[in-house]
Amino acid sequence: MSSLHLPQQMLLLIIEKIINNALALNINHNNALRDLAGKTLTIKLSELNFPITLTANDTQLLVTSIDGESDCQLFANIAALQELQRHQQLTELIKQDKLDIQGDLKVAQRYASLFENISIDWRTELAKHIGDVPTYKIEQFSLWLSAKFKFAAEQIQADASEWLVHEKQLAVTSDQIEDFSTQVNQLSQRLQQLESQMNQLEKTLSTDPALAAANNKGQTVE
Amino acid sequence: MSSSEQAPVNPKESSDSDNTTHFGFQTVEKHEKESKVAGVFHSVAQQYDIMNDLMSFGLHRLCKRFTIDASGVRPGNTVLDLAGGTGDLTARFSKLVGREGKVILADINSSMLNVGRDKLRDQGLVQNIEYVQANAQYLPFEDNTFDIITIAFGLRNVTDKEMALRSMHRVLKPGGRLLVLEFSKPEYPLLDKAGKFFSFNVLPKIGKLVVNDSESYQYLAESIQMHPDQETLKAMMEEAGFEQTTYTNLTGGVVALHKGYKF
Numbered sequence A: 001m002s003s004l005h006l007p008q009q010m011l012l013l014i015i016e017k018i019i020n021n022a023l024a025l026n027i028n029h030n031n032a033l034r035d036l037a038g039k040t041l042t043i044k045l046s047e048l049n050f051p052i053t054l055t056a057n058d059t060q061l062l063v064t065s066i067d068g069e070s071d072c073q074l075f076a077n078i079a080a081l082q083e084l085q086r087h088q089q090l091t092e093l094i095k096q097d098k099l100d101i102q103g104d105l106k107v108a109q110r111y112a113s114l115f116e117n118i119s120i121d122w123r124t125e126l127a128k129h130i131g132d133v134p135t136y137k138i139e140q141f142s143l144w145l146s147a148k149f150k151f152a153a154e155q156i157q158a159d160a161s162e163w164l165v166h167e168k169q170l171a172v173t174s175d176q177i178e179d180f181s182t183q184v185n186q187l188s189q190r191l192q193q194l195e196s197q198m199n200q201l202e203k204t205l206s207t208d209p210a211l212a213a214a215n216n217k218g219q220t221v222e
Numbered sequence B: 001m002s003s004s005e006q007a008p009v010n011p012k013e014s015s016d017s018d019n020t021t022h023f024g025f026q027t028v029e030k031h032e033k034e035s036k037v038a039g040v041f042h043s044v045a046q047q048y049d050i051m052n053d054l055m056s057f058g059l060h061r062l063c064k065r066f067t068i069d070a071s072g073v074r075p076g077n078t079v080l081d082l083a084g085g086t087g088d089l090t091a092r093f094s095k096l097v098g099r100e101g102k103v104i105l106a107d108i109n110s111s112m113l114n115v116g117r118d119k120l121r122d123q124g125l126v127q128n129i130e131y132v133q134a135n136a137q138y139l140p141f142e143d144n145t146f147d148i149i150t151i152a153f154g155l156r157n158v159t160d161k162e163m164a165l166r167s168m169h170r171v172l173k174p175g176g177r178l179l180v181l182e183f184s185k186p187e188y189p190l191l192d193k194a195g196k197f198f199s200f201n202v203l204p205k206i207g208k209l210v211v212n213d214s215e216s217y218q219y220l221a222e223s224i225q226m227h228p229d230q231e232t233l234k235a236m237m238e239e240a241g242f243e244q245t246t247y248t249n250l251t252g253g254v255v256a257l258h259k260g261y262k263f
């Protein structure tokens, strides 16, 4: 599965950019982030062979596939999260072994609250940025992500006195959006270039006997 | 074509003995290699980031992110980004270890360090980063200092790799891990050929065009060929004392990430 490591990183990078772009839109995120700084939430979906770990610092939320120690771990599968979407109780799902949380529940709640605040339209955002990147589990991802926001909403409703919901929004500067989409576009363009370059090289190497011979020469070291 | 010059597969056995070592495909006195490598990186420092993106189509960024994820870094950790150059890994580590953590960007080359320092400062990353000019072979840190050490695209430039690995082992805390990201041996022959073609024909030309320095990029291409393959590097790490050593091939083995623990 080694070939999937980089597409996976690409996807995490895009998710991270989408989240931070949304954070930049919302003036209230700063406080929420500061509260979360240094806290990690790891989400393990049985359908994915890598974890998704959220790490907050004062200004950003980082999305990685770091495994291991985490302040809070959430284990679930997509079906369970869909049930959550149908307003089933969290505790009920935990009882049925469909969802499990280990560690500091407060951390999960705070992340949930942060996501509730910044409300991202994942389907649209992912579609915008992913373009031609292999459609690796994207559909499941977006299902999962939308379910996460339901989860967030429920958590906040359940504990409204503790979790202040800020609704004030400030416009992000157009520069930030531009900068962000250029970066993502450039990266996917480079990946495409690489692919066509490799195809071209493959063609050249298999059709040009002189080149093939020269390259063979460089390889005969054993 | 320079790739037809012969490169021994296992530089460790073939010539690292005695007082000579490799500088690309050339055999040079060990003491000469350092200054020659220094020359290369002084020369490329200013344009290093741009060239990296051009040469790898941006893929080096994903490889570096993968390395950081594989390190299992946590807020509060102390990290050494060795041969860290212009600080790509340091930047992300700094965000992940947060206020309580610390990242040391160490490199033998002052030009690379300066470019790195300016870049990270421009990104507002100042709080938890220190800069140290150091040779990987003689790390100027106490024993058992770091939770994580990374060396990305750096080890192949080091004169005495074994010595450097031992030095890294010494400064890691028990339970700490080393991650070596480096060019390696492609898993598929066609990819190997394509890589060689790219390294020896395209890379120096891009070097010439963009920074008017084809020689430095010729050295980089040659040093990629001379670096030990996956199994050899794994054995070298084990020899230096690392345990549970594993590697992951990225982009079909063109690049590999080795990981080992100190217990």
Ligand SMILES: C[S@@+](CC[C@H](N)C(=O)[O-])C[C@H]1O[C@@H](n2cnc3c(N)ncnc32)[C@H](O)[C@@H]1O
Pocket (backbone or CB within 6 Å): B037, B041, B082, B083, B084, B085, B086, B087, B088, B106, B107, B108, B109, B112, B134, B135, B136, B137, B151, B152, B153, B154, B157, B158, B159
């Ligand atoms: C190709 S650059 C990699 C920089 C950075 N890690 C990255 O991945 O972008 C290699 C770096 O290794 C450094 N280097 C070479 N020999 C070294 C040594 N003996 N000790 C420490 N750094 C060294 C060079 O100065 C250069 O900055």
